[in-house]
Amino acid sequence: MYISLLLIYQMMPWKSIVLHPIIHPRFKFTCWLAAWQRLATVGRLLKIGMHVPLKCSFCNNAMETIEHFWKNELLWVNAQAKGTSGKGTLVSCCFVTLVALLWRERNRIRFEQG
Template identity: 30%
Template sequence: MFKNAAKPKATFTLWILLNRKLATVDRLAKWGMALNKTCVLCKNVDESLDHMFLHCHYVGEVWERLLQWIGNHSNRPRTWAQFIQWSIQNGKGKSTRAQLFKMILAEGVYALWNERNKRIF
């Protein structure tokens, strides 16, 4: 029912995230680009991959609402290793619950990345 329900762009963005290759401000700064380093979503901390997807208050609220909506009450991960384990644990298998989690994860990451980009560009 939910197999491949996430848009290809969302699945690709999730793949880039899981490989830690998203072009966040800290990554672009390493390439010599001069940018405003403040997270455009919470405006409190410098943007990094870990901040954006694990620690940002704005992103945390989005994840809490999405997970609550699908009835997943697991604790949100706080470290990258926990994020990977959480993604595997909740997305493993072909059950409807696992398929729904994978779709929400991919679409959630994609929506957050797009919101971040809209606020910058």
């Protein structure tokens, strides 16, 4: 009976990457927001009615969305980080750190130079 009362949640393939125990909590949080598509990208800001420049801060070609930033990369990293090997841990840590640092740089470009 207890099992039937449990809620069934969708498994998130990126969970083991984002929530790895040795990653800094600030970086985990930024990557967690990216994985849930909750970062304040231009696409998301437009949905809530804010008027902001549409171009990506890095390439100035495409509209800035989560998909444009790292949707495909998250899928690739998830495939590379399977298992408990040292390679998987290294890939996970590097990816989460990269996402957080890219987001910090994006904000610096957008708000200090714009």
